[in-house]
Every structure is written in C-alpha cells, then in structure tokens.
Amino acid sequence: MSFLKNTITSPHIKRLITTSTTINKLTINNSTILSTFKTKVNNNKSNINQNPTTTTTTTVKSKLFKINNENTFSRSFYSQRLKIIDHGDKNPMDDGVQEIVYKELVEMGDYETVINRFETMGYAANEECVRYYFKSLVFSNKLDRAHLSLSKISESDILKHIKQLETPTQDQPSSSSSSSSPPITLPPYSISFILPDAVKEKINQKPMIPVIRIGEFGPMRMSMGDRIWGILWIPVLAIGIFLFILKDENSPTVSTSSGSKNKTVAKEYTDTANNKTTFDDIKGIDEVKAELIEIVDYLKNPEKYDRIGAKLPRGILLSGEPGTGKTLLARAIAGEAGVPFLYTSGSSFDEKYIGVGAKRVRELFDLARSQQPCIIFIDEIDAAGRNRISSRFNETLLQLLTEMDGFAQENKIMVIGATNSPESLDAALTRPGRFDRQIAVPIPDFKGRKEIVEFYLSKVSHDEDKIKPEKIARSIPGFTGADISNLINTAAIKAVLNGQDKVTLKMIDEARDDILMGRERKSSIISEETKRNTAYHEAGHALVAAFTESSDPIHKATIIQRGHALGMVSQVPESDHHQFTRKQMMARLAICLAGRAAEEVFFGREMVTSGASSDFQQASKLATAMVTKWGMSDKLGYTFHHDKMSQGTLNTVDFEIKNLLDKQYDHAKTLIIKHKDKMHLLMKFREINSS
Structure with a gap:
C-alpha cells in the first residue's frame, strides 16, 4: 500500500481513519501510514493553536458534565482530574459523558489516563472518543502500540476514492476543509486494535461492551437491546446460579408411611406411622394427660363430634420447661389415635436463603394433607413463630399462619407445637383458630416424681427391698421426667461398670451426685x-x-x-x-x-x-x-x-x-x-x- 504515501495529506484520509471505530480483530501494519498520520496530527494541532476559529467545535450537552469555569484556576489539578474521572466512572455506558472525560483529560495533558481508560474496553465510545485516544497516542509517542486495519476495502477502492477526493467537480470547488468535502460512499468498515497481552488479560477479566459496527462518518451508537443486555447479563447469570443451587438444596426426600418417596420435602421431617408410644408411658402429669384424651377421642371417633357440630381443634400449644415431656405427649397422642405423626423442629425451617423456610412449610402441610388424618408436631416452634423481627423470619411465620388458617373444614390435620418460651410467640399464631388449646406442662411434684421413678425402675433390674421410690423422689426436687430417666440410666450404667447385676441405692445416690455436683475427681492432687x-x-x-x-x-x-x-x-x-x-x-x-x-x-x-x-x-x-x-x-x-x-x-x-x-x-x-x-x-x- 505504498501508493498511499503521496495522498495521505488529504484531510479525508484522516477523517476516514479516525471516524469509524469499533472493537474487532483486524490488522494493518503499515509504518508509512502511522508516521504520516502522526505528522499530520501534529500539524493539525499547530494549526488549531494558531487559528482556533477554523476548528470544528464538538457540541456537548452541558447537563452531562459541568465544570465551574470561575473556579477552574482555584482548584488543584489533582482534584479536578479526580472529579472528571469520577463522573465518567459513574456513567460507563454513556458515550457522551466519556467523550467529555477524554476531552478534558487531553486538554490537561493526561494522555496516559486516556490511553489506559480507552484500552480497558469498560466504557462506551463514540467517534470523538477515538479521536482523543489517537491524539493521546501521538502526543505520548505510543502510536506504535496500536496496529490499525481496514476491512472490506481493497487498495483499488481506496485509490479510486482518493482520486475522487483530489479531483474537484464542476459543481463543487476543491477545498481542504472537511465541512465542504463531498460525501464519500464506502462499504461498511471498521478499525480495531491488537492490544498488548497485559491489556488483553485485563479485558478478559471485565465485562466487555458489545462490539458495535458503525456506518461511514456516523457517530458510534448502541442499540437499546445491546445496552440492556450489556447491563443485565451479570444479574441474570447470578439469578440462574441461585435458582440452580436452590433446586439442588431442596432435593432431599422423606419416606411416607407407604414407603414411597415424596419429592421436594425437606429431609428434617420424619414420618413415624409405626409409633408405639401411648398414654401409659406418660407419668406424673395426670391433669395434662386427661386434657389430651379428649383430642384422641375425636381423632378416633370424629363422627359423634360431627353430629353435634363440634370441630377438631386446629392446634395445641404445649409449653413448659425442657424435659417435662412435651414431645412424649405429642407422640402419645399420635400413638393412641393410630394416625401418622410428622415431626420437625422450628429451626429446620430457617435457612440462609430467603424464601426457603416458607417453601418447607408448604411442603410439610402438603405431605400432611396426603396422609390425613395425621398430626404435625413442630418442636421448638418459637424458632419459626417468634415475634416478627426480620423479613426473613416473617416469610416463614406468614406461611405458617396461612397454612393453619387455610385448612378446609373437612381436613383432619392437627398441629401440635412445643415451646419453652410461649411469651415469645407472635400473637397471631397463638390466637384461637390456630392454636385453640394452650396447655402448660409443669415440672412434676413429689407425687409425679415418685410415679416417674417407679416407671423407670421397672425397666431395669434393681434391689427392690432397699430402693424406695418415695425416698429417691424426695431427694430430687425440681427434677423433670427427662432428668429422672437420666438418673436411673446413669445408675444402671454404674452397675454394669462395677460388675453388678442389679442397681443399688448407693449407685442411684452416686448418680444423683454426679448429675448435681459433677463426677468425683479422684486423680486430682490438692495441697x-x-x-x-x-x-x-x-x-x-x-x-x-x-x-x-x-x-x-x-x-x-x-x-x-x-x-x-x-x-x-x-x-x-x-x-x-x-x-x-x-x-x-x-x-x-x-x-x-x-x-x-x-x-x-x-x-x-x-x-x-x-x-x-x-x-x-x-x-x-x-x-x-x-x-x-x-x-x-x-x-x-x-x-x-x-x-x-x-x-x-x-x-x-x-x-x-x-x-x-x-x-x-x-x-x-x-x-x-x-x-x-x-x-x-x-x-x-x-x-x-x-x-
């Protein structure tokens, strides 16, 4: 392409190269064009300084970027530069704003920032942005780092159009001014940059602005679809990943009473249709047991209640200290009534992903409807039904309220909740219509402790002549049913370790001391x-x-x-x-x-x-x-x-x-x-x- 050497002085060639720009992988390596272009740009700069009235002024919307001219000289170069760059960073997809940023930086002489900013490919660009980029390359002696190329234009095409430009017509006199030049009709073409490896690596780490193909001499424009996709593709990808993880996390299943798998039900739920617990296993809380017998009778014989219009309580809330037998009572109700018993805990609804708790509540109640009549037992329900403190817990609570309030009249599903702190529950959850019965499960008194001691002693071999249940019950005030079970079991373990075939009173006394005071430290050395x-x-x-x-x-x-x-x-x-x-x-x-x-x-x-x-x-x-x-x-x-x-x-x-x-x-x-x-x-x- 050496024939261009004699015609490169035409201003149309400069315009041809600097006007139509896009990011593509086309190359021209011609030192003659580069050196001549550099000389031409320097000459143009000199002409502009000598006769500024001949330059073409680029119109910029003042609302995009304003710098107070009255305070320009009072500001430091550094603060003004930061303000310019910051404004451009806030509007990365606005080519008009980027044009002003490049213009101001070039006037300041900060060519390095212009070059680095343009080559990151992270900002929108139009025709003028490319001009300022090339100016910065020329003024900083770095023009060789950009290898230019023209595509879809042969040498004969270029020579033909150059001759047209250099030969004035009769209707139009020849002029060196770009404003009086005849329009040029060229095939669509583009100029691109073959960037250094370091720049390429940086580009690959950042979201690229879509490649924009432009027509001749037209400013760079991005379609609305390209703009929207360039902004939204990262959030769309993130949402897709989130949905994939969510689907994967909720895939565990649980067996139903029929042995089949019910998909999408959280693994925390355990179906215990073969529950063998009855009210005979409940000791020391006779009043509570009597109140629950009514519920069991309804589950066994719903017809006699339906005849007079009585309805099954939708929910029972059991409250009391840990170990008083709340879970055992719920199992006994299901065992006596012979219905499926679905167990979960309030904490199993909680999840780091918003919306998962509500989804698990729906799945639990869907499973219950497929097995009704049945009982849902939610242990530590305060974890899901606590007073509304955050939106994440609100969704789970609201879904629970909806499910309990949305039962059809013919549904035979009972919800039993257990909590150690009923005062922390939301008022909407404890109202009649959801938890119709609220039953306090107390710590057993002396009579209750005696019955519980007798019950657990009957399950182990013991010295019946010397062990008196009433004496043991009197020595353990404040013990719950779980504490007494642990006491007798600890004594039985001591009997096995000591090679005895029976539990003795001494072993029970030692077990009590171990529970209340801790195990004896025989190896400790004390002065x-x-x-x-x-x-x-x-x-x-x-x-x-x-x-x-x-x-x-x-x-x-x-x-x-x-x-x-x-x-x-x-x-x-x-x-x-x-x-x-x-x-x-x-x-x-x-x-x-x-x-x-x-x-x-x-x-x-x-x-x-x-x-x-x-x-x-x-x-x-x-x-x-x-x-x-x-x-x-x-x-x-x-x-x-x-x-x-x-x-x-x-x-x-x-x-x-x-x-x-x-x-x-x-x-x-x-x-x-x-x-x-x-x-x-x-x-x-x-x-x-x-x-």
Missing part, C-alpha cells in the same frame, strides 16, 4: 492447706444450716472434689416449695455467707480465700430479688423496680441489698463463733450425709 480451707468453708455452711430456723435439712456435706467445686453442701426440702417466706430467704442468705464467715473466724480477715465467689453470686441474686421484686425493703416499700431506674433509686437499692447481706453475714459469724467446738468436730469427716 493440705487447700483441703483445710475447704473443710472449714463447707463446715461453716453445714453448721449454720443446722442451727438456723426455717432452713432446709442437709442432704450431704462433702469436701470431695467434684467438677469445678472443691466441696459442696446439699440441702433437700421436706416438701416441695411453691413459695418462700421472708424467714426462709433470710436463712438462705445466712447459709450462703457462712463459708466466708468461717474462713474469717478461723484464719483471720487477711487469710480468707476466693472460694466464696459462687456463694456471693447466689446471695446477691436472692437479696436483689427481695428488694426490687418482692417488696421486702423498708425504704423502697412495696414497689416493683424494673431494670431502668433513676440514679437515686439505684443507690437506694444497692444500700438495701448491702444491708441485708451484712445483717445475715453477722448472723452466720455469730453462730460459728458460738459453736466453734462443733466446727472442729465436723473437720474429722470428708463427707457427711443425712443417713
């Missing part, structure tokens, strides 16, 4: 001084408990190290306490503080130890409740004080608490001094029990 300090400390507790009126009887006092405690004094009430008197609470304060009082009496104030930490914690908690909740303070009177109090009230509360503790500490100290001889007598034993 004689620590043993002595512990002995006086625990003896102080035992002595004050023995000589203080209204205190509970001592069950065991020991200095054998168990768990984290070096010693312990255990008390067992003669009967279950449903409430406490002021006298009983004052006695409890004195017993808690007696360990430190004994240390001070026998070792002196400077030799007391840190072993009383848990004692102080218990005493302070009890004294605080007496002052702030139970109206046992003379100064504060009969008021209930919340956590938020004025500074004056806080000071008064602290004073009253300290007054109670000081008074009972002095009482304990007085008793220990009075019975010093008995304290020395107690020191001879490592362990003392009620027997």
Whole structure:
C-alpha cells in the first residue's frame, strides 16, 4: 500500500481513519501510514493553536458534565482530574459523558489516563472518543502500540476514492476543509486494535461492551437491546446460579408411611406411622394427660363430634420447661389415635436463603394433607413463630399462619407445637383458630416424681427391698421426667461398670451426685492447706444450716472434689416449695455467707480465700430479688423496680441489698463463733450425709 504515501495529506484520509471505530480483530501494519498520520496530527494541532476559529467545535450537552469555569484556576489539578474521572466512572455506558472525560483529560495533558481508560474496553465510545485516544497516542509517542486495519476495502477502492477526493467537480470547488468535502460512499468498515497481552488479560477479566459496527462518518451508537443486555447479563447469570443451587438444596426426600418417596420435602421431617408410644408411658402429669384424651377421642371417633357440630381443634400449644415431656405427649397422642405423626423442629425451617423456610412449610402441610388424618408436631416452634423481627423470619411465620388458617373444614390435620418460651410467640399464631388449646406442662411434684421413678425402675433390674421410690423422689426436687430417666440410666450404667447385676441405692445416690455436683475427681492432687480451707468453708455452711430456723435439712456435706467445686453442701426440702417466706430467704442468705464467715473466724480477715465467689453470686441474686421484686425493703416499700431506674433509686437499692447481706453475714459469724467446738468436730469427716 505504498501508493498511499503521496495522498495521505488529504484531510479525508484522516477523517476516514479516525471516524469509524469499533472493537474487532483486524490488522494493518503499515509504518508509512502511522508516521504520516502522526505528522499530520501534529500539524493539525499547530494549526488549531494558531487559528482556533477554523476548528470544528464538538457540541456537548452541558447537563452531562459541568465544570465551574470561575473556579477552574482555584482548584488543584489533582482534584479536578479526580472529579472528571469520577463522573465518567459513574456513567460507563454513556458515550457522551466519556467523550467529555477524554476531552478534558487531553486538554490537561493526561494522555496516559486516556490511553489506559480507552484500552480497558469498560466504557462506551463514540467517534470523538477515538479521536482523543489517537491524539493521546501521538502526543505520548505510543502510536506504535496500536496496529490499525481496514476491512472490506481493497487498495483499488481506496485509490479510486482518493482520486475522487483530489479531483474537484464542476459543481463543487476543491477545498481542504472537511465541512465542504463531498460525501464519500464506502462499504461498511471498521478499525480495531491488537492490544498488548497485559491489556488483553485485563479485558478478559471485565465485562466487555458489545462490539458495535458503525456506518461511514456516523457517530458510534448502541442499540437499546445491546445496552440492556450489556447491563443485565451479570444479574441474570447470578439469578440462574441461585435458582440452580436452590433446586439442588431442596432435593432431599422423606419416606411416607407407604414407603414411597415424596419429592421436594425437606429431609428434617420424619414420618413415624409405626409409633408405639401411648398414654401409659406418660407419668406424673395426670391433669395434662386427661386434657389430651379428649383430642384422641375425636381423632378416633370424629363422627359423634360431627353430629353435634363440634370441630377438631386446629392446634395445641404445649409449653413448659425442657424435659417435662412435651414431645412424649405429642407422640402419645399420635400413638393412641393410630394416625401418622410428622415431626420437625422450628429451626429446620430457617435457612440462609430467603424464601426457603416458607417453601418447607408448604411442603410439610402438603405431605400432611396426603396422609390425613395425621398430626404435625413442630418442636421448638418459637424458632419459626417468634415475634416478627426480620423479613426473613416473617416469610416463614406468614406461611405458617396461612397454612393453619387455610385448612378446609373437612381436613383432619392437627398441629401440635412445643415451646419453652410461649411469651415469645407472635400473637397471631397463638390466637384461637390456630392454636385453640394452650396447655402448660409443669415440672412434676413429689407425687409425679415418685410415679416417674417407679416407671423407670421397672425397666431395669434393681434391689427392690432397699430402693424406695418415695425416698429417691424426695431427694430430687425440681427434677423433670427427662432428668429422672437420666438418673436411673446413669445408675444402671454404674452397675454394669462395677460388675453388678442389679442397681443399688448407693449407685442411684452416686448418680444423683454426679448429675448435681459433677463426677468425683479422684486423680486430682490438692495441697493440705487447700483441703483445710475447704473443710472449714463447707463446715461453716453445714453448721449454720443446722442451727438456723426455717432452713432446709442437709442432704450431704462433702469436701470431695467434684467438677469445678472443691466441696459442696446439699440441702433437700421436706416438701416441695411453691413459695418462700421472708424467714426462709433470710436463712438462705445466712447459709450462703457462712463459708466466708468461717474462713474469717478461723484464719483471720487477711487469710480468707476466693472460694466464696459462687456463694456471693447466689446471695446477691436472692437479696436483689427481695428488694426490687418482692417488696421486702423498708425504704423502697412495696414497689416493683424494673431494670431502668433513676440514679437515686439505684443507690437506694444497692444500700438495701448491702444491708441485708451484712445483717445475715453477722448472723452466720455469730453462730460459728458460738459453736466453734462443733466446727472442729465436723473437720474429722470428708463427707457427711443425712443417713
């Protein structure tokens, strides 16, 4: 193409090269064109500086980008440059904005930024953007890095059109001005860049702007479809990946009573149609059991209730402490009625993906409808039915409300929920029509504990002559059914480990101590001084408990190290306490503080130890409740004080608490001094029990 050397001075050639631009893989490697073009651009720049009125001004919409000319000279070059680049970064798909950015950067002389910005392929570009890019290449002596090419134009075509340009017609005089040049008709063509490897690698890491093919001398324009796709393809891809993962996560299945697979049901659900639990397995909560027998009778004989218009309660909410038998009650209902029992927990609905919880609720109820009559048991329902605190949990709760409220009248599905904190449930969930029955499952009393002990003892071999269920029941106040089951099972394990064929009373007593105080640490090495300090400390507790009126009887006092405690004094009430008197609470304060009082009496104030930490914690908690909740303070009177109090009230509360503790500490100290001889007598034993 050396024939171009003599005709390259035509302004139309410059326009031909710089006007129509796109990103493509076409190449021209012609040093003559490059060097001549560089010379031409430099000459044009010189002409522009000498006669600016001859230049063609590019019209730009002022609303795209404004720079306050009055403040231009007061700004620093750096801040103005950052403002320009920032505006361009905020509008990457607007070629008009990018044109202004390139223009301002070229006028500042920041050619390197123009080159790097253009070659990233991350911004829209039009005809003028390409001009500023080539100018930057020329002025920074980097024109050789861009290898230009023309496509679909042969050398003969170019020569023909050049001759047309250089030969003026009769109707139109020859002129070097581009504005008076005749229109050129050329096939569509494009110019592209073969970029360095480093730039190519960078381009591959960023979303590319779609390749735009342009006509002759027309500004670069992107179709609306290309613009929308260029913006939305990443979100569309992300949504597709999300849906694929969601489908994969929800694929586990669960067996139904017929042995078939029900697709898309979460794996947490367990069908127990062969449930063998009955009300005979429920002990110690007779009142609760009697209330649930009504529900079982309806499930067995719905016709007699339907005749008079009675309807099955849609839901039963069981509330109570952990281990009181809520799950066992639900299984017993299903076992007695002989219907399928679908079990899940409230936490199984929760998922990191929004909407999965609601989907699992729908699947659970769909499975229940296919097996009705049946029972759905949701353990720890407060995990899904808690007061609405976030939109993610709201969706699960709302779906649960919809399913429970949307039962058809002929549906025979019962929902049983269990929770340890019914006050945390949403009011819409606990209203009649959803959970019609709310049943409190209490901790068993002495009679209930005795029945539960007898039930679990009947399942193991034991010494019936020496083991008295009522004695065991009296020694474990506050134990739930689960605690008693664990107690008997632990004793049975001890019997096996000791080579015995029966459970003895001693094994049950050891199992109780292991549960309440921790396992005995026989291998622990303790200094004689620590043993002595512990002995006086625990003896102080035992002595004050023995000589203080209204205190509970001592069950065991020991200095054998168990768990984290070096010693312990255990008390067992003669009967279950449903409430406490002021006298009983004052006695409890004195017993808690007696360990430190004994240390001070026998070792002196400077030799007391840190072993009383848990004692102080218990005493302070009890004294605080007496002052702030139970109206046992003379100064504060009969008021209930919340956590938020004025500074004056806080000071008064602290004073009253300290007054109670000081008074009972002095009482304990007085008793220990009075019975010093008995304290020395107690020191001879490592362990003392009620027997």
